[in-house]
Amino acid sequence: MIGFLRGQVVQLLTDYCLLDVGGVGYRVFIPTSTRSRLKTGEEAMLFTHLSVREDAMTLYGFESQEEYQGFQMLISVSGIGPKVALGILSSITVSKLFQAIHGKQIAVLTKLPGVGKKSAERMILELKDKAAELDGGEGELEAPAEEIGDSLSDAAAALSSLGYSQAEISSVLRRVKGTASTEEAVKFALKEFAGRK
Numbered sequence: 001m002i003g004f005l006r007g008q009v010v011q012l013l014t015d016y017c018l019l020d021v022g023g024v025g026y027r028v029f030i031p032t033s034t035r036s037r038l039k040t041g042e043e044a045m046l047f048t049h050l051s052v053r054e055d056a057m058t059l060y061g062f063e064s065q066e067e068y069q070g071f072q073m074l075i076s077v078s079g080i081g082p083k084v085a086l087g088i089l090s091s092i093t094v095s096k097l098f099q100a101i102h103g104k105q106i107a108v109l110t111k112l113p114g115v116g117k118k119s120a121e122r123m124i125l126e127l128k129d130k131a132a133e134l135d136g137g138e139g140e141l142e143a144p145a146e147e148i149g150d151s152l153s154d155a156a157a158a159l160s161s162l163g164y165s166q167a168e169i170s171s172v173l174r175r176v177k178g179t180a181s182t183e184e185a186v187k188f189a190l191k192e193f194a195g196r197k
Helices: 065-075 084-088 094-102 116-134 150-161 166-172 184-195
Strands: 002-012 016-021 025-031 044-054 059-062
Touching: 002 025, 016 044, 016 184, 025 184, 044 065, 059 065, 065 084, 065 094, 065 116, 084 094, 094 150, 150 166, 150 184, 166 184
Parallel strands: none
Antiparallel strands: 002 016, 002 044, 016 025, 044 059
């Protein structure tokens, strides 16, 4: 219903912020990672999810598209609601979460708030294929920055500005690490992305 909100951060609290959008104050619940990137008095844009129940309508917001997608995937798992999903994303990065799911690391998942053994097993069962898709089926969901290399950081930034996700960018750039200039890497990546459509 509400894809995103752009406005001034009026107040930052432990698990939510107040966002002034055209004179209307929205209470948006956010994970720790998003909170750390917001500043009171500054403008922010949050990708949002509206949770509607009989007794409440709650907005959840995320500074990055990656966090938003991770949240959507988590709440698609039976038994995991928005509050638990938010707690999970406050405790682990999206890339590490889906690396754990892809690698069937139950011990990592059960350390997350609100996740027991059964919930962890459901997450692996219901999300392992989606985690593999994000990674292109190559093992890790996202290559750490050091694996991509400093020489390709400009290429990654350029691709990100074009709307590609960090997972997509990482999976392509780690294949040309150390063998391509920024321009060559961008051209290679765009060719790869075009071929996947």
